[in-house]
Amino acid sequence: MTASFKYYEFFAGVGMARMGLGDDWQCLFANDCDDLKYASYADNWDGEHFDKRDVALVSAADLIGQADLAWASFPCQDLSQAGAKKGIGDADGLDATRSGAVWPFLNIVKSLADEGRHPTLLALENVTGLLSSNGGNDFQALCSTLSDGGYRYGVVVADASHFVPQSRPRVFVIAVRREVPVPRALRSDLPQAPWHPPTLLRASAALPEKNASDWIWWSPGLPPGQRVRELVDIVDVSDAADWNSAEATSRLIGLMSDTQLERLAAAKTAGRPMIGSLYLRMRPSREGGGGNVQRCEIAFGDTLGCLRTPKGGASRPRIIVVDGESVRTRLLSVREAASLMGLPDEFKLPETYNECFKLIGDGVVPSVVRFLADRILEPLAQHSSAFVSLIGERKTSA
Template structure:
């Protein structure tokens, strides 16, 4: 590859977006205010420093030149179904939620635009709850802000299960500077499966006309036909793994409702080993009192890896082979593999810290797919357009 594309990485975490973009991209500026993530980023990227300030303290003047792309995997805690559902708050408010940290990022982009050096592209990544939080008002506000700064934009919902054996749907908003024509090969006239889900269609349909005029149905083409690795490739299913005792597993089974016991019985008659996810959930009993239940789901993927908030939220697996039922925690290294991270990707030493990074991370394989199908063609096209415009201006 010739000259590298350049990008700013905000809410950088351990650099999983950077891992997906790979060597064809050069990071000009990385920012994250979390100390654990700063240390992990430096550990994985040859000692490179991360700007440690709160994003609200970063100014456009801190960013040199003009990058091809600004990437922001902004905090999801207040948008996730597992979180408090506080939404993003109002731009300019003194009491923003954690997910509202996107607004200072967009303020930086706005200031760069006044100088004529805002990135050709923006990529904003978060949980699918972004599309419906605050009754859709948060998504509307983002689209309105992008329109106002001077971008066209669209969104796709990509589930990591096309790439790794983990169900992890995420929404990616991709924005292109409005003066740059959109290549016909990268856009569709209509939404396409599997990238434009029903919740995204509803969110798009409710946009005001002024913002809808800037909408693009991005079309990255078909997803991969198969994953590179499956569950049985990534999990240690040997007797040497740290399985729970039979008594502990029996206690978990005793916490299941009849519907989940039926799932277990069905798995036992499958005639082959079965791997599933094991969750703990608070559910109302027959008297309306909340009690902890064990719930299971079998399939080709495990459930979404999350940031642990306590012992019950740690990811677990259940394996069934006839009458033999085993349960245990997912290990740190298995979780990294389920994220598609390379074996040489450095994790913090403790379980809680490792899962904090993993739970907040983006799957690099999804980023690589989007880079190949959308981001790199758009960045290349944007560069060519800028060069042609400069030549035309010089000759005028």
């Protein structure tokens, strides 16, 4: 089958965006400088077009053909709540950060435009901290660069919880060449819930006038009515799972505050098994002397907390299952985590626990990508192709 669309994928990871785009999209170029991610990508996909160099070493000449889309899930370490919050630095590289790898990517896009090979569409994905980092200046700088590069743009904030049982809100900056008319069905005059939350409203309102004129309120429509799999279908509550010992669970309960103990007591009276996320966090001590103490916190619901790359034992994702007076705790398994991301059982992952969670925690949920491709990216790409053909016919007839 011949693919309808072509794309470049930067910061490709293990190819979760590729999975979401699907067979209608042909990957012309993929890039990621992480050896572990490359190895996993090659295990699951055709790695023929994969470039393992740092994005700063890649040039437009390394990219073949002309793509409809350039996708970039650039590093989030300096934008996330768990990170250093250094932001994206600056475009000239004098103040470089890990999340600042977005600037070399945008330089490549500019070079492609200079050659007349600019992608019609850009999609930049990251954590919601992108909207507020450095007092909003990072987001403004990014939008300004897109405007200067000849693109109009907007943002969809999509929480993966609409698609999989995991709370994972992410920012998707979707840009289209300024000369391409945007179909009325793909945009709205006003922001729409749930795609345009208050944090985005504040960020867009702060844009300088010269950039605000390029802003688009994308309208992807209603989220799906239900998830493909629910939490109870993913989490193993059987005795065969690798549960902590009773003593270890008791120690965790002993780290709970009164508020958390009340939450645990309420779960015991639910009349059904309750699955929740369990977190180990440092909190200010309420006793004399100040300082922080380790606390155990829990949250119950139909989703688990956002998966992330573990940096130590305390950051590993844990679950708690309460069924009446029975309370059991354990680490989330690799396969459960993969399912929470929407990866199929046959998706190949590394053998070690930390390596698996490094790949999973850095990924984008494929079903979210598919939704955006179906609702915005593919209609835009089709419309652009028809528009270019029409312009070509008019020039020929003239």
